[in-house]
Amino acid sequence: MEELQLKCDCGKVTGIVHDVKPGCGNRVVCYCASCRNFAKHVNPDGHVLNEFGGTEIFQIAPSSMEIQQGLDSIACLRLSEKGLYRWYASCCNTPIGNTVSLRFPLVGVISSFITRDQGVDSKIGPVVGISYEQYATGDLPQSMRIGKSKIAQLFTMIRKMLIWKVQGKHSPSPFYDKQGNPIVEPSIIKRP
Template sequence: MADIDLKCKCGEVTGVATHITPRSGNRVVCCCSDCQAFAQFLGTEADTLDDAGGTELYQTSQSQVKIHTGHENLRSMRLTRTGLLRWYTSCCNTPVGNSMKASIPFFGIIHTFMDIKDKDKTLGDVRAYCQTQSATGQVDHPKAHPKFPLPIYFRIGRQLIFWKLQGKHKPSDFFDETGRPVAKPLIAKPLVANS
């Protein structure tokens, strides 16, 4: 079991992801156009996306992700009004992660926010290389899937139920007591015009 240091590019925002093992969460890569759009919104495509446009994440429970410094630099946005809440830092535009709402114990930490050396040992292998239908380059990964593979979908579903029973949606450094995001989400402008 490991604690993973979390850090934005400039070091203002730091934290830790606690009690992480390869089995405790899911290391995945997502090539969907929304994850790509988020990197584009921040202007961090080069650091965030791999050669096929994939974003690597480690999905865990909300209460396992703790912010220690730089809370005031946390920002959130949505690509659509009902989409995932996407977190980043205002100090240096580092992608932080994705969450749903306060009551759902889910947090996907984006690799750019993890300060981790032995990734394969700590997080395990990539369980799924998802949404390759939106990939922007050649995908040559053994776990590639055009959409989102069902076994992972069910695995996350089971984990969410388990985490919820354990109360792992709280405490959260991303939502206040009333369940509001600690930083009011921006709605990405070009998409608001279409909705």
């Protein structure tokens, strides 16, 4: 199997997703306000959002992801006390990914952290769905309303997460210690 190279914009934080192939995860575009607010907060001039305010995310098992260098440059924020943990490279404010907790077997790797020019589509497959398209900034064209229905996406992810949990792939995680604590204290920001 192949590996997916990960890198922040300045190159200080690098990583890898092991054993990738099409279908090993779930590649989606999320148009929710929370993903958009996170991207705008940490990287307002960056390349995270598409022209309609969507964030491309590759959802994988935590144990398949490894941070190889720059762990000391990883920061975390939450949009509320109970919100997702949103990880980014503090050196250049590149969004890295989203997690719920160590017990929840899922990391949503944000496309801005995936190294370009490595044949991403052939390695992990195409975008298979979109979420919260009603919150897109502008009239989302039909050509971008792609993939599985919301119900099919939900069942696909539940199935994958159950398998990952049974296989113990929720741990180790690059973002949590063995006790399940985040590797850095998240800052809480208020939503605009």
